[in-house]
Amino acid sequence: MALPASGPPPAGGAPPAILHRQLRLHLYRILDRLEAATARERAELEQERAALARHCEARATERETAARTTVAQLETRLAELEREVEVERRVRALLETRAAGPERPLAVSQAASDAAPSAPPLVAQGRAGDPDPSAADRGPLFSANEAAYRARRADPRLGGRSLGSKATEDVEVAFWLWRGLAGDRPMLDYTREEADDLRGDMLRMLASYGKGGPKREMRAKHGPRHWMEVADQRQRTIDQHNAALPEGHPDRKADVERMSLRTVKKHYTSLxxxxxxxxxxKVLPRGTNIFSEWDWPGTKGWHDDRDADLNLLLRSSWFGADRRGTDH
Structure with a gap:
């Protein structure tokens, strides 16, 4: 027999058994809906938990990667500081040895001794036989001690770089620029005004001639003023080409790239x-360095803070009061 539809009791009433069954079916339907809603909520909750777990895992991976990167950077910086401290220690030991008395040979390996170039003797006066009797009072020629200085920079006992490396090549280019622009003269004849003029002249050079400069055979063939004129001529040609074209035209050519102020600063540092x-x-009197104390706006890089960081480290309590560094 079919059950009556749920709803209000029929007119005139119904038997209690039928009412009881209808009520029970109605309650079952409500429970089914509640269970379905609970299952949906439980599924959504599980999805939220899984998404949260993935998010936390991704953030943890990012933090771990950032921490590893920071540790690697700190380890690299520490290694650089340790190398700087070792070079400083060697230089101080050498200076203390020389100040204590007659020079004694450094305790180096035979291989290092063989690799150290023999430095020419220093020249403390002007050119021998110079007809000008006051030449001796104006110091040696600029070029007189270049070979000795480059040999000293290449000495492995002092942490020097080998001859032919980029560091020694940069020094050679800086000397070539100064000799070509200011002349090879007694060193006390040079003035800070000439050093200031050098900055403007260098900024006219092609950028590629600042990064290592022209090759050695090119430097031997022409002086820096020739290459300055080459750069100016290229710029004049570009200006003539661009004069007939409006601004923003795709055929317009870029200006000649000149030596940057950062590169000029590097050459000043070498000089x-x-x-x-x-x-x-003691070849020159103290206070005659015309290339010191110049301003270089906009050229500071991360490596310029290295000396300050090293001095801060040497002055710290890690080294003890008797081993703290100075600002010199």
Missing amino acids: SGYWRWLEAR
């Missing part, structure tokens, strides 16, 4: 090092 070395060896 200043030469002066400081001759002052330390």
Whole structure:
């Protein structure tokens, strides 16, 4: 027998058994809907939990990667500081040895001794036989001690770079620029005004001639003023080409790329090092370095903070009061 549809009791009432069954079926339908809704909520909750777990795992991976990168950078910086400290220690030991008395040979291996180039003797006066009797009072010619300085920079006992490396090549280019633009003269004849003029002249050079400069055979054939004129001529040709074209035209050519101020600063550093070395060896009087204390706006890089960081480390309590560094 078919059950009556759920709803209000029929008029006139119904038997209690039928009402009881209808009520029970109605409750079952409600429970089914509740179970279905609970299952949906449970599924959505599981999805949210899985998404949260994936998000946390991704964030943990990102943090781990960032931490590993930071540790690698710190380890690299620490290695650089350790190399700087080792070079400083060697230089100080050498200076203390020389200040204590007659020079004694450094305790180096036979291989290092064989690799160290023999430095020519220093020249402390002007050109021998110079007809000008005051030449001796104006110091040696600029070129007189170049070979000795480059040999000193290449000495492996002082942490030097080998001859022919980029570092020594940069020094050779800086000396070539100065000789070609200011002349090979007694060093005390040079003035800071000439050093200032050098900065403007260098900025006229082609950029490619600042990064290592022209090759050695090119430097032997022409001086820097020739290459400055080459750069100016290229710019004039470009200006003539662009004069007939409007701004933004695709056929317009870019200006000649000139030597940057950062590269000029590098050459000044090389020349200043030469002066400081001759002052330390008492070939030149103290305070005659015309390449020191110049301003270089916009050229500071991360490596410029290295000396300050090293001095801070040497002054720290890690090294003890008797081993702290100075700002010199």
